[in-house]
Amino acid sequence: MSVLNLDRPRPPARPALRVPAWAARAALAAALLAAWQLAVASGAAASAGVPAPLECLRRLPEVLGGARFWSDAARSLLTTAEAFAAAALAGLxxxxxxxxxxxxxxxxxxxxxxxxxxxxxxxxPTFLVVFGLGTVPIVLTAFLMAVVPVLLTTMVALGELRPAHRKLARSLCCTRGQAARLILLPSALPLLLPGLKLGFVYAMAATVGAEFIVADAGLGFRIGELYRNFEAVDMYVHIIVMIAFAVGCNSLFNLVERIVRRDLT
Amino acid sequence: MSAPGAGDVVMDAVTMTYHSQGRPTVAIQNASGTIGRGRFVSILGPSGCGKSTLLDIVAGLTAPTSGQVRIGGERVTAPRRDFAMVFQDDSTLHWRTVLDNVALGLEVAGVPKAERRARAYDMLGLVGLRGFENHRPRQLSGGMRQRVAIARALVMEPAMLLMDEPFGALDQQTRTLVGIELLRIWEETRTSVLFVTHDIREAVTLSDEVWVMSRRPSTILDVVRIDLPRPRDAEVLRGPEFETYVNGLWDVIQAEVASAMREQERAAS
Structure with a gap:
């Protein structure tokens, strides 16, 4: 039967799944982890040098308990935050x-x-030569990555404000501040916020990437070092925590978006 | 015509010239007229004749090249708090509730929250949207959203309500119904209204006076007083007198519309 069968009436939609969506998602994640575990246990993943998830899980508390991990994490997050803050300001x-x-x-x-x-x-590499090893070249790289999407989306968001909204602001005798706060900014937010979110994602990716290449600290640097030292379990633990950080930051952005954008409630 | 009264809005030889590609284009030439206090005046004209520009000039949003607009002898040079506007495009704020949309102008003017909410709530009753105060504009139909915009304008208790084809984006049936609704609301408030439209029947249905605008360079070609009794119920609107006004206006405007159309076709080719 063709996918686009226009002749036959559609069968009535099936009753909605009884399992809540979050439970299905959790089950999916569990299934993937189980598959990973099985792949390693059966030896199928041996050539990739991947450790089993349970092994990583056992090692996790030790890594998280160490001061080195937190100083690396703080370094990466701070670098990302600095680059993002600069990109947000400059981009907006x-x-x-x-x-x-x-x-x-x-x-x-x-x-x-x-x-x-x-x-x-x-x-x-150029920035490294000019500014030397440290956070400056990384912040600069991450800033340059992040500023572009923020700037472009801001430009589009403000350019696409409805003429009726501008006219409304003027006809109500709004001050510049009132026009921005009450009408123009909230109107632009649906495009502004995704731009900022994208900027943050870029800043974090660039930070970790640059750290991975050459740095003296940071999660990216640590993952690279562990890789070169064949410490696979610790490397994967760092990767997992890194992913958790990134997802957490993204969720935080979504939360802020939901609070700021009152039209979504 | 009698001397202008205190609340009258006077347009005095308003002229608007644009410069595009180095050549001056006269959009409006010597448009003059008086909107008497409490009168409903429509500006009727072909598309692109500068009706909306004239409305913006009266609103103080656009400065005329020459001539002036006065209210009670005072020259209008900037937007005024006692003038309120309703636009053709949906201008409701989708992140605000209906009530907060209606209260927007009061908020800008610094009216305390409790008072502005009470006044907005009353106004929602007048436009028939009681019960929708906590809805968002997206949950409403186009006609309801325009009623929100009308309520937002009227809650300011304006001396003058300026409406720029406010029902232009609505379908014909909705347009007729919202028009009748506007009549009812207006008869309760009796605010002065300047109403831009290209719809002859709409102009006759609503107005005390219809100003017919010519094609470019636009000027007020004719002022037609609509002496139909109010309230304008179905009997009035289906009567022979109504049709006489419509046909009379069509006779005046027909040649203007035809040549405006030819001009647009020439410009397009």
Whole structure:
């Protein structure tokens, strides 16, 4: 039977699954972990040098109990946060300026869109030469990665404000602050927030990536070091915690989004 | 015409010239008229004739190239708190509840929360949206959203209500019904209204006076007083007099619409 069978009436939709979605998701995660465990136990994953999840789980408390892990995590998060904060400020301000001056935006647009495609990490060695080993070259790399999506989405968000909303603000004799706070910013938020979220994801990816290449501390650096020392279990423990951090940060952003965007409630 | 009264809005030789590609284009030329206090005046004209621009000038949103707009002798040079607008496009704020949408102007004006909510609530009763105060605009139909916009304007108790094709985005049936609703609301408030439309029947149904605008360079071609009795119930709106007004206006505007259309076709080709 063809997928696009237009002749036959659709069968009535099946009654909704009785299992709540979160339970199904948890079951899926458990099944994947079980498959991983089985793959390692059966020797199928031996050539990949992957440790079993249970082994990682046993090692987890020891890694989390160590001071080194937390100093690495703090370093990575701080670097990410610095790069993201700078990117958010510069991106929002730059996007607002470009939305205000469409001619300038039109001239710069191909460069900005092009910048989106550039893997900024290739400039990391240059930054290392100029600024030396430390957080500065990493912050700079992560900033450059993160600023582009924030700037572009800000520009689009402010450019797509409805003319009726602008007119409304003026006709109500809003001050600039009132217009921004009551009408224009909330109207732009549905596009602004995803831009910021994307910026954070880019900042974190660039930070860990740069640390992985050359650094003196940080989760990315540690994962690279453990890899080179054949400490597979510890490496995977770091990777798992890293993933947990990233997912946690993303959830935090979603939570903020839900609080700020009152139209979603 | 008698001397302008205190609440009258006077347009005095309003002219608007644009410069596009180095060439001046006269959009509005010497448009003059008086909207008497408590009168419902419609500006009727072909698309693109500058009706909305004229409305923006009266609102103080756009400065005319020459001429002026006055209310009670005072020149309008900027948006005013005692003028309220309703736009063609949906301008409700989708993140606010219906009640908070209606209270928006009062919030901007610094009215305390309890008072503005009470006034907005009363106004929702007037526009027939009681019971929807905690809905979001997205949960409402287009006609209901325009009623929210009308309530948001009227809650300011404006001296002048400026409406820019407020029902232009609605389908014909909804448009007619919301129009009748507006009549009922207006008859309770008796605010001065300047109403832009290209719909002849809508203009006759609602107005005390219809100003017919010519094509570009636009000016007020004719002022037609609509002496139909109020309230304008079904009997009035189906009567022969109503049709006489509609046909009379169509005769005036027909040539303008036809040549405006030819102009647009020329511009497109």
């Amino acid at each position: 301000a730059g996007g607002a300026v470009l939305a205000r001056f469409p001619l300038v935006a039109k001239i710069l647009e191909p460069y900005l869109v092009g910048a989106y495609a550039v893997p900024v990490v290739v400039f990391y």
